[in-house]
Amino acid sequence: MVNNKAILKIEGITKRFGNLVAVDNVSFEIYKGEVLGLIGPNGAGKTTLFNTITGLLLADGGKVYFKNQDITNEKPYKICKLGMSRTFQVTQSFISMSVEDAVRVGAYNRHDERKVEDQVNQMIEFFGLNAIRKKKCEELGLAPLKRVEVARAMATDPDLLLLDEAGAGLNASEMSELMEMLKEINREKGTTLCIVEHVMKMVMGICQRIVVLDYGELIASGTPEQISSNQKVIEAYLGKRAVK
Ligand SMILES: Nc1ncnc2c1ncn2[C@@H]1O[C@H](COP(=O)(O)OP(=O)(O)OP(=O)(O)O)[C@@H](O)[C@H]1O
Ligand SMILES: [Mg+2]
CATH class of the missing domain: 3.40.50.300 (P-loop containing nucleotide triphosphate hydrolases)
Structure with a gap:
């Protein structure tokens, strides 16, 4: 590459x-x-x-x-x-939103209305967030929260x-999972x-x-x-x- x-x-x-x-x-x-x-x-x-x-x-x-x-x-x-997109060291901005809304904010940055939902669904799928897409970010544990943060940044298609x-x-297994995800991206x-x-x-x-x-x-x-x-x-x- x-x-x-x-x-x-x-x-x-x-x-x-x-x-x-x-x-x-x-x-x-x-x-x-x-x-x-x-x-x-x-x-x-x-x-x-x-x-x-x-x-x-x-x-x-x-x-x-x-x-x-x-x-x-x-x-x-x-x-x-x-x-260009980035994730934040301290995840703070989207804590009161649902998972899919947090990802949607990212998608809106670079896609028009018609493409936003497609992009949100793709990201939710890619990052394995389907089961928790309606949950509020503040209810999530650290590992899924970090995944949402990466999904939000990736929703801009950087x-x-x-x-x-x-x-x-x-922890070690969550870290390996994240590494695999980043390699795949x-x-x-x-x-x-x-x-x-x-x-x-x-x-x-x-x-x-x-x-x-x-x-x-x-x-x-x-x-x-x-x-x-x-x-x-x-x-x-x-x-x-x-x-x-
Ligand atoms: N807004 C700020 N006002 C004043 N000093 C700051 C500010 N932000 C960072 N610093 C200082 O600038 C230096 C670099 O900080 P920075 O947060 O960029 O380091 P870092 O490499 O990201 O560290 P870490 O690995 O702990 O996240 C530090 O001395 C920090 O205290
Ligand atoms: Mg730092």
């Missing part, structure tokens, strides 16, 4: 909160069709980078190109319409999906994935390439094998996780 053509290009992105440089002059590319992992310790700037790419936060410097188009500091809904800790809090729909995740089994098992942030800076990028033996990455992140 990877054809080395960048779908997203980040050039020198910087985001500050007061004196704190949360994302510090970060540059990398995401290739069309690939599964890219974005890892690093707590507070490394992963979510801030996602927020800056998707227009929720304004960048203080640098450029973001999506499908060769400059989308730096563009409005989130416009970026979504161009074919070319690039950014996932912010979609597996956090899941990538394989069947050709969706490019960028995955922020602390669970290394998932990152190493699904990502073709990994970039590593530490204190806002990009400290390494490479294949899972290269990253797991990179001394800088072991010192900043992986070593500490192994000790835990």
